[in-house]
Amino acid sequence: MRTLLKDVKTMVWKDIVAEARNKEMVTSILTFAILILVIFNFALRLTPQIILELAPGILWITFIFSGLLGLTRLFVVEQENNTIHGLLLSPVSRENIYVSKAISTFLFMFVSEIIVIPLFSILFNVSLFNLLIFAVIILTTIGFASIGTFFSAIATNTKSREIMMPMLFVPIVVPIIIAAVISTGIVIQGGGWDDIYKWVQLIVVFDILSVVFSMLAFEQTLQE
């Protein structure tokens, strides 16, 4: 357990330092997210009556498509100079490599989402500053990052990863997108924990299954 924590901490630290210097992932997620929000803001004539209905969908469309952009590039960084071979040549288990990549992905996606939330609130005049909404965002982002990291490793080895990644990722995350959109909508309209806990349960079960499955199958994605 101590080895796992040390290995994961080392690899996440490396990802954070590299990201802090090149700013590729967070910048691309954030830029794309802001563009989507601005386009929605201009394209839809949102009256106060329908804004509460549409806001959760707009929010999660923004998160999923901007997140996809970051996920597609996740292992590209490791292909430059073939550093993925450096990782594979170390005595670190493949599961630890997966866990560290999933944590880094979660952090980069979550940081971008935290920056997007105030902008969303300003553009659509809908407050998202609610602990329940934050809990839903954190849990859903864990699901995105855990299964997204796995699919990103597969898509990186294909010639058309920009097409392959959404084709693999989007159908699988549909259940948690539905759960996230519905529970966000309920909270925005004044609902509480009792109204959303079944949806949150679904997201948690998805997170657990996707982490376990990805850890078990990750080694196969790295095979030649």
Next chain:
Amino acid sequence: MQSSGSPAIQIDGLTKSYGTYDVLHGLSMLVNWGEVVSIFGPNGSGKSTLIKILATLSPASSGKIWINGLDSQEYSHHVRRNIGVITHDMMLYGHLTGLENLLFYGTLFHIQNVERRIIEVSESLNISSFLNKRVDTMSHGMRKRISLARSILHDPPILLLDEPDAGIDQIALDILGNLTMSSKGKRTIVMTTHNIEIGFSLSSRIAIISNGAISYIQESSSKTVDEFKSDYKSFTGVTN
């Protein structure tokens, strides 16, 4: 780390196929402790594939490999602690400094007192002066030397070098030569190269890979460079 009794590397009937094409076909070889073996062969003969399989980066289609007495597929984690690998790729993160790269890899290998070990290796490879530069601002030769440091940081008893002399400057070449010469008798080295002069001068044994197998292996002291060049031509059909 070195287990008594077993050879450094033992390869038995190694085959690697891509679809219906066999790159390696029943390759067998034994490398003893402290030997430096250079493997020559034309492009596409399977030299890099052999190094990749020995390094546990690629699985064999069939056959067995024991490294330090350990089955390399079954005990790949332990095998990785015993080997240092240099390939065409530097395996360095461009946005990190040389020191940060070495700290990163050193920590993954759980090296005790990693900072002191980095100082030792840096001094031996003469890289201390540019260790704090970001890798993406370094010259190719500098990167190669940092990559060399990365490969020996955990003090592996076995080094696998895939064309380590490709595209490097004279300083890096001298350092590589010194490392290989100083390793003789202490560290086992398997190296692939196209440069017959360099490979011949550094090695205790020389081998040729052709048709997916080791077709020639000799003590380097039993031949002159010119004799070996002639042998190379007759075994591969090409001049180097």
